[in-house]
Amino acid sequence: MQVPEWMTNAPTPFTSVLVANRGEIAIRILKAIRECGLVGIGIHNDLDSNSMHLDYADKIVHIPGEDLASTYLSSQAIIHAARSMGADAIHPGYGFLSERADFAEEVIESGLIWIGPPPDAIRVMGDKISARESMIQASVPVIPGKSIDVKEGEDPLPQLAAAAAQVGYPLLLKASAGGGGKGMRAVKEPKLLRMEYEAASREATAAFGDGTVYVESLLTGARHIEIQIFADSHGNIIHLNERDCSLQRRHQKVIEEAPSPAMNTDLRKRMGNAAIDAARAVNYEGAGTVEFLLSSNNDFFFLEMNTRLQVEHPVTELITGLDLVHMQLRVASGQELQIGQDEVGITGHSIEARLYAEDPSVGFLPSIGMIAKFQTPQGPGIRIDSGIREGDHVTTSFDPMLAKLIVHAPDRLSAIRRLDHVLSKTVLHGVKSNIDFCREILSTDVFREKGVTTNYLDDGYHSHQTNKPTDATLVIVASAADKFGLQRTQSASNSKTTMSHSGHVQDPFLTLSKKFP
Amino acid sequence: MRWSVEKKTDIWSVKLGSDSGVLSVVDLSIDGESVESGVIIELSKNNDTLIVRDGQEAVEAIVTKIKDSWWITIQGQTFVVTEADGNSNSSGEERGGLTAPMPGIVTEILVKEGQRVRSGQPLMILEAMKMEHQVTAPKSGQIEKIYFSEGEKVDMGSDLLSISD
Numbered sequence: 001m002q003v004p005e006w007m008t009n010a011p012t013p014f015t016s017v018l019v020a021n022r023g024e025i026a027i028r029i030l031k032a033i034r035e036c037g038l039v040g041i042g043i044h045n046d047l048d049s050n051s052m053h054l055d056y057a058d059k060i061v062h063i064p065g066e067d068l069a070s071t072y073l074s075s076q077a078i079i080h081a082a083r084s085m086g087a088d089a090i091h092p093g094y095g096f097l098s099e100r101a102d103f104a105e106e107v108i109e110s111g112l113i114w115i116g117p118p119p120d121a122i123r124v125m126g127d128k129i130s131a132r133e134s135m136i137q138a139s140v141p142v143i144p145g146k147s148i149d150v151k152e153g154e155d156p157l158p159q160l161a162a163a164a165a166q167v168g169y170p171l172l173l174k175a176s177a178g179g180g181g182k183g184m185r186a187v188k189e190p191k192l193l194r195m196e197y198e199a200a201s202r203e204a205t206a207a208f209g210d211g212t213v214y215v216e217s218l219l220t221g222a223r224h225i226e227i228q229i230f231a232d233s234h235g236n237i238i239h240l241n242e243r244d245c246s247l248q249r250r251h252q253k254v255i256e257e258a259p260s261p262a263m264n265t266d267l268r269k270r271m272g273n274a275a276i277d278a279a280r281a282v283n284y285e286g287a288g289t290v291e292f293l294l295s296s297n298n299d300f301f302f303l304e305m306n307t308r309l310q311v312e313h314p315v316t317e318l319i320t321g322l323d324l325v326h327m328q329l330r331v332a333s334g335q336e337l338q339i340g341q342d343e344v345g346i347t348g349h350s351i352e353a354r355l356y357a358e359d360p361s362v363g364f365l366p367s368i369g370m371i372a373k374f375q376t377p378q379g380p381g382i383r384i385d386s387g388i389r390e391g392d393h394v395t396t397s398f399d400p401m402l403a404k405l406i407v408h409a410p411d412r413l414s415a416i417r418r419l420d421h422v423l424s425k426t427v428l429h430g431v432k433s434n435i436d437f438c439r440e441i442l443s444t445d446v447f448r449e450k451g452v453t454t455n456y457l458d459d460g461y462h463s464h465q466t467n468k469p470t471d472a473t474l475v476i477v478a479s480a481a482d483k484f485g486l487q488r489t490q491s492a493s494n495s496k497t498t499m500s501h502s503g504h505v506q507d508p509f510l511t512l513s514k515k516f517p
Numbered sequence: 518m519r520w521s522v523e524k525k526t527d528i529w530s531v532k533l534g535s536d537s538g539v540l541s542v543v544d545l546s547i548d549g550e551s552v553e554s555g556v557i558i559e560l561s562k563n564n565d566t567l568i569v570r571d572g573q574e575a576v577e578a579i580v581t582k583i584k585d586s587w588w589i590t591i592q593g594q595t596f597v598v599t600e601a602d603g604n605s606n607s608s609g610e611e612r613g614g615l616t617a618p619m620p621g622i623v624t625e626i627l628v629k630e631g632q633r634v635r636s637g638q639p640l641m642i643l644e645a646m647k648m649e650h651q652v653t654a655p656k657s658g659q660i661e662k663i664y665f666s667e668g669e670k671v672d673m674g675s676d677l678l679s680i681s682d
Contacts, residue, residue: 424593
């Protein structure tokens with residue numbers, strides 16, 4: 001196979017890429033690989049031999065096994081699959097092995113090209129404590145905080161109390177190894193410290209196999225602002241503006257947008273430069289995201305760096321006109337970035353809603369079943385990144401994010417209107433979803449005016465659905481549908497939506513070591 | 518027909534009458550108490566969705582039947598209405614219908630055309646994504662026609678066989 005034209009003078013050219021992922025992100029990456037004239041290799045395990053992402057792969061390799069540990073999370077199995085298919089490179093996507101420094105190292109040692117940052121950069125940023133130390137050295141502002149290292153059998157309280165006195169209340173307990181809200185607890189007063197510490201440590205141990213907890217000052221009324229950065233192997237680092245992901249439910253992002261309604265040119269420049277400093281401090285290469293908390297008086301603090309492509313990368317693509325996966329492929333081939341900081345612009349406004357299989361009316365419990373109907377609208381400024389199609393089963397084996405609905409419009413209010421339109425025209429039958437929930441958020445005055453702060457949804461958000469058909473109308477429709485003999489489908493799985501018999505009652509989708517923040 | 522709306526315990530009873538393709542309420546009650554409704558329903562032009570009229574207002578309802586429930590989307594909001602007839606939920610198991618619940622392969626046919634079957638009797642086995650699905654008779658009757666043979670692929674929603682009373 002010939003190297004595509006754009007790669008002919010590259011220091012490390014390649015022609016085929018194995019995508020070590022599934023779902024919407026695997027589809028997104030496989031499409032880009034084809035478009036770039038490369039060969040895409042898809043993987044699957046015993047449970048998803050019929051998954052949608054395989055339709056976009058030029059070659060498919062089956063990794064035997066049902067559990068994630070021996071398939072999507074097995075570096076050995078994936079590298080073996082890559083070699084057996086003659087792949088030149090591996091793209092990890094997000095989640096799964098994307099932020100495992102050891103995996104990146106093994107990929108490189110086996111002679112394959114790793115489409116991601118250097119293993120050392122992943123390692124430093126993957127641990128909250130070492131990340132924080134390296135940011136302090138690079139003069140990137142960090143939130144006041146302290147780590148708690150409790151020996152086996154030792155009472156944690158003295159250390160906790162000392163740390164709490166240092167950072168002040170309210171404070172946040174975080175899993176040192178964590179992400180995505182696992183092992184994270186807010187503590188408002190001293191008497192709850194021990195209880196919350198124990199809960200956080202337990203959760204951290206369950207989710208990450210490491211119960212180390214970190215104490216930091218809790219900023220209330222802050223926004224979650226993240227800066228997309230891109231670095232090549234020639235020392236060029238640029239930032240691609242910010243994304244505002246303040247709309248979170250229990251530290252899980254729901255709606256993301258770019259640019260942030262809280263941003264101004266000067267602040268963007270300062271945060272952009274801080275993100276570039278952060279990336280330079282760890283000799284970063286490729287796509288990365290530096291997350292900050294922005295306080296109400298415009299002070300910003302480093303939260304963490306995600307050393308991979310982010311779920312919400314499309315909003316950046318839509319406002320900058322860049323293709324981040326193309327850029328990743330280019331950087332991995334050893335070529336320089338094609339643009340400089342001055343050429344990065346912002347056109348219009350973009351918003352993304354994450355479509356989750358969950359039921360907001362029963363505490364957002366995951367919903368499983370067969371997708372009997374899935375329809376999304378098309379039109380200018382509408383992008384649907386989906387990983388499901390009709391007939392697919394949503395199970396507890398994989399992540400509950402089904403698709404991303406993304407819009408682009410000239411300004412923020414038109415983007416909100418467009419996203420509301422997209423949500424209203426999206427039909428999903430077979431599993432419950434957060435469609436209505438997203439629409440309600442978009443319709444609130446506080447979101448429309450200036451966006452929200454990170455605790456908005458957890459601070460007593462109440463559903464106020466209006467304009468609902470009456471129950472009488474619904475049962476008449478059901479009877480009429482029967483009488484007209486409309487489409488009948490039957491789920492092979494139990495579509496009684498909410499799961500209660502799962503091993504992980506709290507979170508049946510807790511199958512990855514990290515959630516996608 | 519008797520129905521309940523998800524997360525509610527009321528039992529609705531609905532009887533519709535048809536007048537040149539338009540359905541209107543003949544009898545409607547909730548837990549035995551009569552309710553008035555002027556809602557009328559017709560099929561959309563494409564015959565795949567319903568037009569729901571209440572006075573001057575008309576909205577479209579996009580519907581899918583999954584097991585004993587209709588999933589109904591009206592103006593972007595989705596609701597589930599489930600058959601409330603005693604026997605439908607009693608087994609708790611897969612209740613058979615005569616259309617393919619999923620795209621897959623017919624792995625086994627357990628009956629012959631002309632054979633009499635009783636309600637709940639297994640008729641056919643489908644396989645997809647390594648999952649087996651048993652198609653059972655929704656009612657007692659005689660197998661009129663079998664539309665597929667073993668080894669054939671079926672699309673979701675395809676008619677598999679028909680039963681006469």
